[in-house]
Amino acid sequence: MDLYAENILDHFKNPRNKGEIVNPTVEHEEVNLSCGDKLTIQLSIENDVIKEIQWNGTGCAISIGATSILSEELEGKSVEEISELSMDDVKKLLGVPISQRRLKCAMLCLHTIKNTLHAIKNEAPQSWSETIGQNDEHNEK
């Protein structure tokens, strides 16, 4: 199936949950330096449950589409459930094969949400290789 499937393009053109929470419980920004992509996630958490998620950022269709799709999944989930979210879960949500060259685009949302949770718990942020399970700090020539 095509990477630029209807679903991903729809989320890219009409992103869900893109905006701002006035008084978020937590806010965190991540960047994908090799592309110049930026993503900020804000969460409003009550009793360990995600009450609201808003995000803002710039990026390619894959990173924006994936963020929008993931954001719809997160509302109502517990912090615990999100902590266990894996790369495979995001791949399933996207429903299209993700090539190695686009993996970081697709996983910027996962990387950002993971580090948002680390921020809540005052933990050190995780590295990209922890997020995508390999040493993948690709740089450009």
Next chain:
Amino acid sequence: MVMFDLKQIRREFPILKEGTYLDSAATAQKPKIVIDALKNFYETENANVHRGMHTLSEKATAAFEGARTSVQKFINAKSSEEIVFTSGTTESINLVAKTWGKENVGEDDAIVLTLLEHHSNITPWIQLKDENDCAIEWVELDKDENINLTQLSEHLIKGNVKLVAVTGQSNVTGVRTPLKGIIKKAHEAGALVLVDAAQLIAHHPIDVQDLDCDFLALSGHKLYGPTGVGVLYGKRELLESMPPFLTGGGMIAEVKRDHFTCAGLPTKFEAGTPPIAQAVGLRIAIDWLSQFNWSDIEAHEQSLIEKAFQELNKIEGLTILGPSDPKNISGCISFSVDGIHPHDLTDIVGQKGVFMRAGHHCAQPLHEHYGIPASTRLSVGIYNNEDDIAKVAPAIEEAKKIFS
């Protein structure tokens, strides 16, 4: 010299059947004769160079030193001792920054860089600034998108500039800098000049004596040669005055328990086993390229760039970075398309078999100047033809449809 027969040239590059390759600024493809040369070297001549008391070592040494002479002639250096083999342009520039720079650039001195530089001609100098506390002065662009020579003069007139580090040809906008004038100006102000020739080397003849540059760095793989080999040219008296870079085997004259002395040029800068087969491959690449007239190569590549410029310019929402006159562009054109991230654009076009590159092309300061994080780059080599260029615009139009 042979006739410039594009069909014949294309037949010599087996990989061209894999797709429309418009990414030669990143790395050029290799003619079969270069690929065969690597195999042949490993099958019939391979041994470590220097001091091996057997015939294979003698053959390998002759092949390696022969490669050095080929490079010397290709860039018209005075002597083969001025040709240091490195792993590529990056190592060549680091070598200068971390030896000559470390010893000669103090806290009252300045290094001049231009906005057209690749990161490999920026970061070694930032490291030098951090270590030696020197200044870095930037030369911005003028209205023609070339480097601002007035600003260069303003930096030089201060009298504290030790080195101007400048590219011969931008790997983003394809702008060629007026090297000869820059070098003359710099020398008048007592500054040396290092030329990053990584891009220029495959597209334009270089004569280091005529340019009078002090250092020049290049990579073999952008010159239709193998990866892993590059060159640092330096004027002999400079190379002689510099401390060694990496130390260890090969580069020494004598080692005692508490000190060592260095071998002469160029061995002093070639610690460890050098890229022998790669240097031999580079020699074959140089011989292969040298069978053509430069005027034929340049006319051919320029016509491709001009065609590409015209086709791209017709696309609504597409902005070309750099000069508005394609006559001032060589080798590559970078551009952005409204509403489509360069990674999406380049990926989609790539799926249609047209291989370009997306990103900041290791030139973030230049992209920052243009106010965008990344772009798509089309670059040409000797083997590209009009059909290759003709595939680009329709592929971009298709990508635009996906996002419309």
